[in-house]
Amino acid sequence: MLILNCPYCGRDKDETELAAGGEAHLTRFGPGSSDQDFEGYLFGRANPKGLHFERWRCAAGCGKWFHAARCTATLEVFGTYKAQTLEPPRVIKDAITAKRPGWSWRNFS
Amino acid sequence: MPNREFQGYVNVSQIMDQSMFTLRANLASTKIKAALKLAMSVALPKPGACATAGACTLAWMSPDELLIIAPSAEAQKLYSSLDTALSGLHVLLEDVSDARAKFILTGAHVREVLAKLAPMDTHPAQFPVGSFNRTRFAQVAGAVFMEKDDMISLICFRSVQDYVFALFSAAAAHGSEVFQ
Known part of the structure; x- marks a missing residue:
């Protein structure tokens, strides 16, 4: 069972209280973008075995969207952080580096 | 019933005899805090907590939402004092008792x-x-x-x-x- 700490209400939330929102840190390609970029934005998702960045909603809770860095293979959670950011904060990156030295995920490392 | x-x-x-109001507002704003203090003479509850003022309860629902619970007998008076205190501010105050x-x-x-x-x-x-x-x-x-x-x-x-x-x-x- 996955338990994530919501960074908005500060409560540990059980998986059944959360709604999964898929991959985090997507760049939106809207009107005027190339077909390839738009297709990538709509359908191109990473599906790693290991470190992943995801969006979650504190559904049976404060209702806010937040981000989580976790391992899809071991269910280890490296940390959660607020969604008002374009990349994972330093503390999250450091927490991942401590457990998975030399990690990289899309453009982040 | x-x-x-x-x-x-x-x-x-x-x-059964409870009234509830939802207040959506920027709870970090000092103006909102002051208005609530004026209307209910109680400080804002901390995240994950409740504040009580007499028979009324203020519950922290999310970073921008409070639930105000009051006995129905006092509700109308409380609603109008909140409405007055918060007038002109960017808020939503709604009676959700029913x-x-x-x-x-x-x-x-x-x-x-x-x-x-x-x-x-x-x-x-x-x-x-x-x-x-x-x-x-x-x-x-x-x-x-x-x-x-x-x-x-x-x-x-x-x-x-x-x-x-x-x-x-x-x-x-x-x-x-x-x-x-």
């Missing part, structure tokens, strides 16, 4: 009954008196307010009140104790 009550090893009763139902659990084992139905840590160290948490009760969303060591208030949507009452009645029934 009359107040209904279930007597088990924990008692479940529905409280949308929500409130139940009270009383008894020594209230934490155990709650733990049967909500996926939350009900240990006193994690959920002390005065705490407030939004969670789910089996299948439906709800909120919990730890009023006293032997008393918990529950809030749910009115449309699921029969379900929630039946749910907690079953969990509180004699013979369903987890620890004898």
